[in-house]
Amino acid sequence: MKTIEIDEELYQFIAGQTKHIGENASSILRRLLKIDQPTLAKQNITAQKESHYTPFNDLLTSDTFTNEKSIINRFILLLSALYNYNPALFAIAATSLHGSKRQYLAKDKQLLETSGKNTKPREIIGTPYWVISNTNTARKQYIIESIMSDMGISETMINQVTNAFLP
Template identity: 35%
Template sequence: MKTIEIEDDLYHYIAAQTRQIGESASDILRRLLLGEQQVSPSSVKSSPEALAEHATPATTTGRDNNPGSIFDLVSRQDLQAESSVVGRFLYLLSVLARVHKKQFSKVLEIKGRNRLYFATSAEALSEAGSSTNPKQIPNTGFWVITNSNTTRKKMMLTETAVKLGYSEQDAERIRDLL
């Protein structure tokens, strides 16, 4: 097996093309480059551990008729590729945005007592508080503050998941991915 280096945006694109639980990057690339008939079904993991890493939301109303959920697109390997808490936070938010395109604007309702957490521009977050360190959620038109501590980021992920229709239990599982 050979190792290649790819840029983060390409890696995220490949990960977004996952169709089955446990599908490896090699399987995804083989399918994309060589076609469906070249994918070996034996290469897809179906162990209880691999299946346990994934679940579906308790309700499908927040899934925009998308056949997947965040658990279908995020793996431990994806998260380990992000070296910082902020990177993992932005990555998880971007996957939630991809799965829930039509509803993701609900994040704008999530606010602190004296601070905005999400906005549609960096300026809006900067005007709403000092040292917010706004970052754009990848592949979206939304921005989020990133200077909060990890506990606050986990709370923001939990609230986001609940707003998007996940059960409290699955929202906690998403939070724990951070």
């Protein structure tokens, strides 16, 4: 899998062409450019359309998540689940998300450290990403909501996740 940088307008266009939750950027572009999907990808898309299951269902009800009292640890667990749900869409959402002075997520810890004072970068377990942890709970919730929205996840699921975010 390759990573490319695109401008915000193009990203919004691609994200707006999503037909179903979990459709990755490659599938969207293949569909728009009328390039045949690989057979395995076609099977995965059909399975995703027929299933109402999301990996968040298991996470939100897991003992690990429900017993975790630390907001930062819940934050990391959710970001990890989002990455594992769709790494390609997560990459697009993560690179476009930032504050006026700070970068919130990056693949490089040092980039986050230089983007602001006391950012306290934390590794998102199971991913190549780091996230700043020195933000208030409302900002963490905003980061989760923004990434989920940019990934094309339904408003219902976003609300379910954000409601479960606070212990």
